[in-house]
Amino acid sequence: MLILSPNNWKDYELIDSGNFEKLERFGQYITIRPEPQAVWDKKLSTKEWEQKAHVRFIPKSSSAGEWKKLKQMPDQWQIKYEIGNTKSEIKFRLGLTSFKHVGIFPEQAVNWDYIFQSIKSLQTNQPKFLNLFAYTGGASLAAKAAGADVTHVDSIKQVVTWSRENMELSNLNNIRWVVEDALKFVKREVKRGNKYNGIILDPPAYGHGPNGEKWKLEDNINEMIKNVLELLDEKEHFLILNAYSLGFSSLIIENLLKGKAKDKLETGELYLNSKFGNNLPLGVFGRFRNF
Numbered sequence: 066m067l068i069l070s071p072n073n074w075k076d077y078e079l080i081d082s083g084n085f086e087k088l089e090r091f092g093q094y095i096t097i098r099p100e101p102q103a104v105w106d107k108k109l110s111t112k113e114w115e116q117k118a119h120v121r122f123i124p125k126s127s128s129a130g131e132w133k134k135l136k137q138m139p140d141q142w143q144i145k146y147e148i149g150n151t152k153s154e155i156k157f158r159l160g161l162t163s164f165k166h167v168g169i170f171p172e173q174a175v176n177w178d179y180i181f182q183s184i185k186s187l188q189t190n191q192p193k194f195l196n197l198f199a200y201t202g203g204a205s206l207a208a209k210a211a212g213a214d215v216t217h218v219d220s221i222k223q224v225v226t227w228s229r230e231n232m233e234l235s236n237l238n239n240i241r242w243v244v245e246d247a248l249k250f251v252k253r254e255v256k257r258g259n260k261y262n263g264i265i266l267d268p269p270a271y272g273h274g275p276n277g278e279k280w281k282l283e284d285n286i287n288e289m290i291k292n293v294l295e296l297l298d299e300k301e302h303f304l305i306l307n308a309y310s311l312g313f314s315s316l317i318i319e320n321l322l323k324g325k326a327k328d329k330l331e332t333g334e335l336y337l338n339s340k341f342g343n344n345l346p347l348g349v350f351g352r353f354r355n356f
Contacts (some may be wrong), residue, residue, distance in 0.1 A: 067333030070344070071174035076144035079171075079337040080117065082345045083107030088114050091139045091159055091167060092144040097121040098165050100345065101311060108341035114171065122165045132161045144169075148207055149178040155206040156234040158227065168201050168213050168227060172335040172347040176265060176305055177207035181353055183213035183263060183303045192262035195254075195296065197247045198272075202228030202240070204265045209237045213263065217249050220274045231309060246274025248285060251292045260298040270310040282310050303354030307335070309347060318351035328353040 071077070078090040084107050087100040095118045107114065115121075119138040136216040148155060154180040155177070159167045163247040184192055194208040196217045201224060208231070219225050222244045232240055243250060248267070266289065272280040290306065297304060306318055315332045322330055334352040336344050 067331055068336060069175045069333060070336050070338050071171060071178075072338075073150065074146060074171070074174060076146065077171045077174075079339045079345060081107055081109045081114065082339055082343050086114075087345060088118065088172075091169075092142055094119045094138050094142060096167065098268045099124055103343070105343055108339075108343060124165070129163045130165060130203045131163065141326065146174060146177070146203075147209060148181045150333055151181070153181065153210045153237070155203065155210060155237075156231065157201065157203070158230050158234060169203065170200070170309075170347070172337050173203055173267070173307070175335055176267075176307060176350070177203050179303075179305065179352065180204055180263060180265065181207045181211045184208055184213050184354060187262055187301050188356075189262055189298070189301050192301070193260065193298070194263040195249065195265075197264070197266040197293070198268045199225060199228065202231050204243070204267075206231060206235050206237060208263065209240055210235070214241075215239075216243060216261075218243045218245060218247050220244065220246055220272065220278075244268055244275055245274070246278040246280075248280070248289055248292070249274065251276065251289065251296065255292050255295045259296065262295050262298045262301050263291055263303050264296060265305040265307065266293060267307040267309075270313075275356075282308065282313070287321060288345070301356050303352070303356075305350060305352045307348055307350045311351075313349060315349040315351070318349050322351045322353065328355045 076092050082103040094277050096340045097118045101256040119136040120134050145154050145156045166215050192213045194213040194215045196205045199217045199219045211217045270282045319332045330353045335348045
């Protein structure tokens with residue numbers, strides 16, 4: 066089992082975590098956000114957290130809340146990421162949303178590096194890449210920066226618009242945007258006979274499609290994987306399945322992919338290094354490639 070964390074990201078830092086919160090630096094601004102995985106004690110005191118932070122998220126319900134600014138800062142700002150220690154940079158517009166997110170999941174940088182390096186290693190001329198449950202498009206940007214023909218699928222139109230902003234900030238172009246339920250899209254692609262050299266899917270625990278379609282990870286993931294595997298190009302391909310859900314083990318990922326994937330399967334856990342020692346687990350993954 067692999068345990069992976071992003072390294073050498075100048076614009077991001079997990080400073081501390083504990084008591085169901087995390088203290089993070091995005092660029093020059095420091096946030097305090099809820100984190101259900103952080104069941105331990107903080108290393109720094111509450112006073113030190115508030116002295117460092119620019120803003121704190123205050124939950125008002127199980128799914129929404131508001132931000133309380135502790136220091137002056139903008140509602141939107143930008144950060145960048147250097148992919149795989151190369152000169153290729155991707156950029157993100159961040160913002161204070163009512164859902165505690167700021168527009169990026171930093172632990173996914175490990176997957177961006179893997180995507181970039183995998184596409185660069187392919188012999189196929191302009192490989193095709195599919196990003197499912199694509200959010201604000203970090204994986205799409207990494208694939209495009211590596212030279213892929215990219216299709217980006219998410220069910221929320223505003224998030225796809227945000228992804229387009231990130232593409233433009235990164236001086237990239239020609240990503241195909243699809244606002245649709247991911248499972249419906251994949252089933253239709255199977256019927257069309259379309260193939261992809263690389264696929265990543267990062268499904269939520271719960272979600273809804275644009276027409277009210279319901280997604281529940283444990284109910285739908287097996288069907289999704291069966292269809293996704295049919296979309297992989299037979300000659301050259303790679304796949305990443307990422308899942309962030311409490312109680313979702315890497316063994317579940319292994320059982321979903323084992324036997325269905327002919328290639329060597331790697332599974333493990335993503336986490337973020339903390340400056341003060343409490344490393345934060347943020348999801349499990351499985352990945353394989355045939356080159």
